[in-house]
Amino acid sequence: MTGRDANGGAPMLSARDIRKRFGEVEVLKGVSVDAHPGDVITILGASGSGKSTFLRCLNFLETPTGGSVMLHGEPIVTRPDGEGNHQPRDRRQLRRLRARVGFVFQQFNLWPHMTVLGNVAEGPRQVLKTSRAEAEARALALLEKVGLAERANFYPAHLSGGQQQRAAIARTLAMDPELILFDEPTSALDPELVGEVLEVIRGLAREGRTMLIVTHEMGFAREVATRTMFLHEGLVEEDGDPEALFTQPESERLRQFLRRHLS
Amino acid sequence: MDGFGWDIILQSLPKLLEGLWVTAQLVLVSGLFGLLLALPLGIARSSPRPWVRALPFGYIFFFRGTPLLVQLFLIYYGLAQFEAIRQGPLWYLLREPYVCALLTFSLHTAAYIAEILRGALQAVPPGEVEAARAIGMGRWLTLRRVLLPRAAQIGLPAYGNEVILMVKGSALASTITLLDLTGMARTLIAGNYRAVEMFLAAGVLYLIFNWVLQRLFRLAERAMNRHLREPPRLVQQPVPRVPSGLDPPL
Numbered sequence: 215m216t217g218r219d220a221n222g223g224a225p226m227l228s229a230r231d232i233r234k235r236f237g238e239v240e241v242l243k244g245v246s247v248d249a250h251p252g253d254v255i256t257i258l259g260a261s262g263s264g265k266s267t268f269l270r271c272l273n274f275l276e277t278p279t280g281g282s283v284m285l286h287g288e289p290i291v292t293r294p295d296g297e298g299n300h301q302p303r304d305r306r307q308l309r310r311l312r313a314r315v316g317f318v319f320q321q322f323n324l325w326p327h328m329t330v331l332g333n334v335a336e337g338p339r340q341v342l343k344t345s346r347a348e349a350e351a352r353a354l355a356l357l358e359k360v361g362l363a364e365r366a367n368f369y370p371a372h373l374s375g376g377q378q379q380r381a382a383i384a385r386t387l388a389m390d391p392e393l394i395l396f397d398e399p400t401s402a403l404d405p406e407l408v409g410e411v412l413e414v415i416r417g418l419a420r421e422g423r424t425m426l427i428v429t430h431e432m433g434f435a436r437e438v439a440t441r442t443m444f445l446h447e448g449l450v451e452e453d454g455d456p457e458a459l460f461t462q463p464e465s466e467r468l469r470q471f472l473r474r475h476l477s
Numbered sequence: 478m479d480g481f482g483w484d485i486i487l488q489s490l491p492k493l494l495e496g497l498w499v500t501a502q503l504v505l506v507s508g509l510f511g512l513l514l515a516l517p518l519g520i521a522r523s524s525p526r527p528w529v530r531a532l533p534f535g536y537i538f539f540f541r542g543t544p545l546l547v548q549l550f551l552i553y554y555g556l557a558q559f560e561a562i563r564q565g566p567l568w569y570l571l572r573e574p575y576v577c578a579l580l581t582f583s584l585h586t587a588a589y590i591a592e593i594l595r596g597a598l599q600a601v602p603p604g605e606v607e608a609a610r611a612i613g614m615g616r617w618l619t620l621r622r623v624l625l626p627r628a629a630q631i632g633l634p635a636y637g638n639e640v641i642l643m644v645k646g647s648a649l650a651s652t653i654t655l656l657d658l659t660g661m662a663r664t665l666i667a668g669n670y671r672a673v674e675m676f677l678a679a680g681v682l683y684l685i686f687n688w689v690l691q692r693l694f695r696l697a698e699r700a701m702n703r704h705l706r707e708p709p710r711l712v713q714q715p716v717p718r719v720p721s722g723l724d725p726p727l
Contacts, residue, residue, distance in 0.1 A: 275607055305615065313613030323604035326704055327626050337612040340622055369704035382608075389612055 224287055225250050226393050226424055227315075232271050233280030234264070235298065241267050243448040244281065249393060249426060254419050256435035256456065257428045259445035260471060265428045266320075268445065269395050272426070273315050274302050285311045286392070313341050316391035320398040322378040324370040324385070330357065331366040334385045342389070349388075356384040360414050376407030380414055387418075394418070396427040432475050436460045444468045482674045489665050489675065496661025497682050499575075503647045503657060507582035508640050514587035519594025520620070533591060540588035546649050548585055553577040553653045578650040582643060589639050597632030598624055630701045637694030641687050658682060 225248040234242040241264045249255055259265040270276035272283055274290065277299040283290045290308060292300035302308040324333050334353035338344040344352075357363045360380040362373075370378055379399055386394060396415065400408040412434050418425065419438045429435050435442060439456040444465075452459060452468050463469045518533040540548065556562050556571050570576045601624055609619040651660030662679040666672050699706075 273611060275611060309613045309615050311613075312611060315611075317608075317611035319604060319608065319611075321604050323602075323608035325605055325608065325623055325627075327630060329704075336622065337614075340618055341613045367709045371705050385608075385612070 225284075226253075226286060227272065227426075228284040229268075229272055229281065230284075231281040232268060232278050232283070234267050234271055234276060235279045241448055242271065242278070245445065245448070245450055246281075247426070247443065249424055251392075251424050252422045253424050253441060254439050255426045255441045255443060256439040257426060257443045257445060258430075258432075258435060258471070262447075263445040264448040265445045266397050269397050269426060269428050272395060273312050273317055274308055275317070277301055285315060309341075313337070313389055314392050316386035316389060316394035318379070318383055318386055318394065318396045318399050320401050322370070322375070322382045322402070324378055324382055326370050329367050329369055330362060330373070330381045330384075333370070333381060334388045337385065337389045353384070353388055356387050357381070359387075359417075360384045361410070374407060375403045376410045379403065379411045383411075383414055383418075392424060394423060394425045396425060396429070398428050398430065400429065400431060430475070432460075432472070444471065446471075482671050485669055485671050486674050486678045489669070489678065492661055492665060493658065493675075493678055493682060496656055496658040496679070497686060499650075499655065499661075500644065500647050500657040500659075500683075501686065503578055503582060503650055503655075504640065504644050507579055507586055507647075508643060510579070510583035511586035511590050512636075514583060515590035515594055518587060518591035519598065522591055522595040523598040537588045537591055540585050541592070545581070545585050545646050546652065549578065549581045549649055549653060552581045574650075574653040574655050577653060578647075578655055582647060582650075585646075586639060586643050589642075590636060593632045593635045593639060594628060596635075597628035600631050601627040633694065633698055633701060637691065637698075640694070641690060644683065644687055644690065 227247070227249040229245070229247050231244045231246055232242055233240065233244055241262075245264070245268050247255065247268075257265045257269070267276055271278040271281075274283075277292075277295075279298045279300065281300075282292075288307075288311065290311065291303045293303045295301040324330075325336070328336060331350060331353050334356055335346070335349040338349040338352065339346060354363060354366055357366050360383055362377060362380055362384065365373060365377065370381070373381065379402075383399075399415065400411050403411065408431065412431060415425070415427070416434075416438055427435070427438070436456045441454065442456040442459045443450055444452040444459065444463075444467075446465075446467050451465050452463065459468070460472065463472055518536060521529050522533045522537070524530055553574060556577070562568060562571060565571075571580075605623055605627065606619060609623045614622065647657060648659035650657045651663060654660070656664060658679050662675040666675045669675070
């Protein structure tokens, strides 16, 4: 967990006791996480364990029904909305914090009416108010970094899934996020396209980026992580050093999970 | 009066084209005003809040649920019933049948366009909106940069259809003394008794006008859907580098 000392021990992201209920079903029953600069936390769990919901609660794409989120030491202020959700109270604060937290979606979610270059330059231009020339120059450099510079003028519809996801990662990087959340970034990809996306994320880990990654790629989760969390039915079942977690799982559920996914 | 009056048609053509020009004005101007009015209506219609949806719902309920002819009569004959309007500053406009027709058509088509817009806004994949939110875009920016451009692509064919329906609906303007294409044809018939020739000629002119509109909308669709056509060439020229230090290489 590099960088923790340099930062005086203050976590970049601190989520406490996050809960989320959809109607009668409580998907998250109180999950906490601290991410310090340089942490790469991989989050494992069977489908339905709440790991994607947890990630989405961290930047309020999903409004939690309980708990608190602190980004860069700043708590996101919320108010209850009568249906038990903790709605963000200050939209301006939320927008400001979201601009510093990247989010990479399972389904890429590129904007189909913009070129790849347009997609990557959009955030800097519209949210950060960077000049067009500067935003596009930087977007092109980022596309080169993810290996897509020659396809800058393509529309998303003309890219493979792996290329789209790499473009989506470039779009996230363009905002210069201090923390990036990955929500199953390779789950929508054909098997032969998974590698190219994982390679890009590995590169980001080598740069010392702070990331939370929900994934089903076990080898990748073990190798890239500084810490691994295993969620089961809305609770953290096991949490710790990835090597220890993968080689000596303590809980029976994690053992079963690994047996199923490592075969 | 034997035989088909080709010469009568030819003689009447300048007058009929005059009428077509009035029809075109009515349709294009009301299509534009209707669109402008439909923007807030359609956006409010797609709001998740029930009380925001209620007002446009009432508006759309009325204008879609009553005949255009009734709406036209209500405005043309109805407005004059009110002393306040007759004494009001806009009376010199509202007493004109042309203005009444424009007003009615704009209000009427706005209701339909608002419904088209609502459907198109709701058809935008939610993930694209989430992506905008996730990089810190607010509601207005998301609407302007993602939702509306995407809804325009999705709703354009239906909007083109609505404009063509309005071309045909605009014939009702002739009932309040306007000399649109239908009104002109009827006026000519009153003089030359050539109902078949006049209406046939008017019908052909309507067809041609609608055909042109369809072509224009097709072109607009092609322009808007360029992102689905064949991919462009790979960028060949060397990639300009950003100043060093801005972004460390992988």
